[in-house]
Amino acid sequence: MQNIILFILALLLTIGGLSYYSIYRTVAKSVNHMYEPLHRDSKSQDAVIGHDPISILLLGVDERPGDKGRTDSMIVLTINPKTKKSTMVSIPRDTRVFMRSKNTNIKINAAYTYEGIEGTVQTVEQFLNIPINYYIKLNMEGFKDIVDAIGGITVNNDFPFTLEGVHIPKGEQHIDGKVALKYARMRKEDPRGDFGRQQRQREIINQIVHEGAQLKSLKNYQGILTSLEKNIQTNLTLDKMIDIQSSYKEAVNNIKQIEVKGDDKKIDNLWYHVVKNETRKDLSKTLRHQLNLES
Template identity: 30%
Template sequence: MKKFLKVLIIAFICFVVVMTSGTYIFLNSISKGDSYSHEKPVSEDALPKKKERVNVLIVGVDAKDSKSSKYARTDTIMLATFNPDTKKIDLISIPRDTRTVIRGRTKKDKINHAHVYGGINLSMKAVKDLLGVPVHYYVKINYTGLAKIVDDVGGVEVDVPMDMHYYDPKADPPLKINLKKGRQVLDSNKAMQFLRFRKGYINQDLGRIDAQHTFLTALADKLLKPQIITKLPKLVKTFNTYVDTNMPITTMTSYALQAKDIKLEDINMITIPGESKLINGLWYYIPDMNKLQIIIDEIFNETYDRTKNVNTKKDTDLKKTTIEVLNGSNISGLATKIANKLRKEGYNVINISNVKGIKYGQTHIYDRKNKLDDTKKIADLLGVKEIEIDINMEAKADITIIVGSDLER
């Protein structure tokens, strides 16, 4: 799990880099219409035309260089599908332990073994057979590119939720973590410390997942800003060093131009449905093929409701989001009024109290545990224009609201 999440971040980032750097590569003639190599695996499917949907397999390999990654197991497997008409990207994540058919094997196996048996070519075929859709191109990366990307963009600003201290001289490379709590810009070294730390979270891996999601969002958002154009020369060099793809530069350029206005909210991340199961002493992820087929059909027929993953929550999900409402206005009963309003909407208010010593004219809403979607919905509900991210996995509530006198209406 710890390696998978690290490479997942790299895979997502490298796809963003592909879409944003294609034009620069083309204009600077790094390659005059050719791919990076003349000996790349070719899709067995007909390639899409300019305005047709394109599907790109993204695999992350936990290896230090391209040589050692050639037939290594893939830690991350994702299919990125981009519709030039809607300007939407769907990233379909496939757990590496997914039990599926691999061509040439007599029995079902873990899908990440396909790369061991037949390299990226067999991986493309395995994903095609599982999802039932064509795979046109691939992007393969190794995790060491992440540190370089962080430095290329000038570091990434995150709020470190706690002091992080850990040392493991036997790790490869040796792991020494020494970070102070608070908002700060992480360089490549500190970013790797932040991403690899997991001992201090109350809920261990889940806390680490939340922290890594915060980092991913911050970095992806930075890569999608217009100012990134000044960083493209460095990013392109990193791309050439750490990324292997069979997508020609001219094709990459075409899609980059079509996707140039994509925002973070236009990228939808989905994990194929299923459950873990122990078979003959080994753990597998067993996909629910009926549910998967419905999702694939909806995505490719443009009937998939993306809001159910981002903006819309069922009542049962809302009840899982805990909220504390603190009265900072000195207006008696105002916090209770706001709490009751939230409860009517299905939210779980676990604490109503007062803030002592300070009078707040404006209301502050804090996302404490990576509940960004709910935080935004609550802000809209209360008419608060801005939210604040102050991650603290040890906080009692997922979201903290300090009610100001501006809500007296």
């Protein structure tokens, strides 16, 4: 979910700036529970926060009991503090990619099923030919807890639809976490398919950012932190989050959104989003330029 980093940073820094030290310690403890490093040797960790451009992989993962899960949403965010610009690339979950460790082509969302966060990061790095410095993983099932913790959100639905017994009418409405999860997941009834779903997900997270930054939400900071702690995993420490907010906030407010264009094709009885090699190279060139890397 592409603005979840903004939500986390805004919420933690607001609480940290306005609260007593005891509350800040609670925030730090929660972030520590979210922390999970990447166990790999990679030059991607060489970026110096506050000076170098950085990349963040944002993952919405559909994990349910008895299921390893798959990535439901995958976004690459690059932030350049000198140009004060950011790019946000939404990768369709059915994108056909080569997974080196399996020596075969897969849907990119299956990388998580095979090898978790490590395999997903490596597959995205190979697909886009860029290093991934940091990741943030959001459990989609627990997403509703976060929405409920901030008292719900307001969305403006383009057309009515029903998903898994939940009907969502057309128009502006205030919804709870259960409805928000359905609103974020639906794609089959959307004429825009996966891109329409990505647009609704952006709307939801923008509303979470808005609501989470309101002072009224701080009254429930403990509930919000509990929801984040249960449902988010990242290799960002609290110190790094604070450094990013301090050094990159202008760039984060200037985001260019890029879609991964391709064709939907059936290959070996499976539907894929097939991206031409030329398109992939052009996208890689754009991102590498944003990260100050050689083309």
